[in-house]
Amino acid sequence: MTPELAAALADDADRVERALDVLLPAGDGPESRLFQAMRYASLGGGKRLRPFLALEGARLFAVAEACALRVATALEMVHCYSLVHDDLPAMDDDALRRGKPTVHREFDEATAILAGDALLTRAFEVIADPMTHGDAGVRAELALQLARAAGAEGMVGGQMIDLETEGSEDLDIGAITRLQRLKTGALILFACESGAVMGKAGPGPREALRGFAQDLGLAFQMTDDLLDVEGTAAETGKAVGKDAARGKATFVSLLGAERARTQARLLAAQAAEHLAAFGPAAARLREVARWVVERRS
Numbered sequence: 001m002t003p004e005l006a007a008a009l010a011d012d013a014d015r016v017e018r019a020l021d022v023l024l025p026a027g028d029g030p031e032s033r034l035f036q037a038m039r040y041a042s043l044g045g046g047k048r049l050r051p052f053l054a055l056e057g058a059r060l061f062a063v064a065e066a067c068a069l070r071v072a073t074a075l076e077m078v079h080c081y082s083l084v085h086d087d088l089p090a091m092d093d094d095a096l097r098r099g100k101p102t103v104h105r106e107f108d109e110a111t112a113i114l115a116g117d118a119l120l121t122r123a124f125e126v127i128a129d130p131m132t133h134g135d136a137g138v139r140a141e142l143a144l145q146l147a148r149a150a151g152a153e154g155m156v157g158g159q160m161i162d163l164e165t166e167g168s169e170d171l172d173i174g175a176i177t178r179l180q181r182l183k184t185g186a187l188i189l190f191a192c193e194s195g196a197v198m199g200k201a202g203p204g205p206r207e208a209l210r211g212f213a214q215d216l217g218l219a220f221q222m223t224d225d226l227l228d229v230e231g232t233a234a235e236t237g238k239a240v241g242k243d244a245a246r247g248k249a250t251f252v253s254l255l256g257a258e259r260a261r262t263q264a265r266l267l268a269a270q271a272a273e274h275l276a277a278f279g280p281a282a283a284r285l286r287e288v289a290r291w292v293v294e295r296r297s
């Protein structure tokens with residue numbers, strides 16, 4: 001990663017951290033345990049890739065930073081909720097996430113379910129708030145797109161396919177690609193396109209960002225599959241070797257590590273090409289595509 005990209009990622013991560021701190025107050029009374037769990041799930045960890053994509057996308061259209069930050073932070077809340085629920089005993093039953101005990105291990109299962117629910121709903125509360133954007137039509141479109149990305153025809157649908165097909169021998173590359181487009185790709189697509197929604201961009205730039213996101217999402221997932229095979233828990237902050245242990249078909253199990261790596265790099269390069277028309281303004285997005293496939297966490 002170039003020092004410029006590292007600084008930009010760190011800077012935006014810091015902004016998101018501070019926004020999460022404000023938007024997820026500690027709370028008091030008997031429900032304070034819920035607020036603590038929401039904060040535990042969201043603060044102090046993660047690469048903050050999705051918010052970075054949203055903030056950088058918004059910069060292409062000169063969207064007000066405060067508006068973009070609220071959308072980026074809401075998106076991160078949805079992502080954090082998905083991690084909390086994915087780690088539950090009924091799903092992946094994981095003990096480690098972002099280098100610390102998962103929410104149900106640190107608190108308890110019921111609290112983890114509620115914290116996930118409350119993060120998801122808080123995200124939509126943030127998007128719908130007039131402070132996020134002065135134009136109610138833009139707020140409605142953001143809510144619609146985020147709901148589609150996160151719901152049954154997006155991330156949650158992808159998770160269902162994942163659970164249903166676990167251990168199945170029949171999954172081919174087309175089926176895995178579809179699963180991952182929903183499970184991880186849909187939220188990455190929202191991240192990349194949300195700036196164009198906030199900036200009321202025309203169909204050309206929106207299509208370019210969608211193309212970028214689709215290739216980036218797959219490259220991201222291929223790298224995630226590679227890290228599950230080749231990474232360590234110390235690097236990734238989560239358990240590794242899980243896919244093979246569960247007999248999951250992944251890009252790596254189907255293509256082999258070397259082809260998956262080559263394919264991920266090709267997709268990252270292709271992702272960057274979609275942004276040609278933005279010129280130097282999209283340099284950081286192009287750079288982040290390169291980093292996504294070389295990352296170790």
Ligand code: GRG
Binds near residue numbers: 085
């Ligand atoms: C349970 C509703 C529900 C959805 C689960 C996205 C998802 C669907 C589960 C996350 C589990 C997982 C390992 C998915 C594969 C790729 C992925 C999304 C990894 C985690 O994202 P990163 O690497 O995590 O951006 P950080 O911690 O850096 O934010």
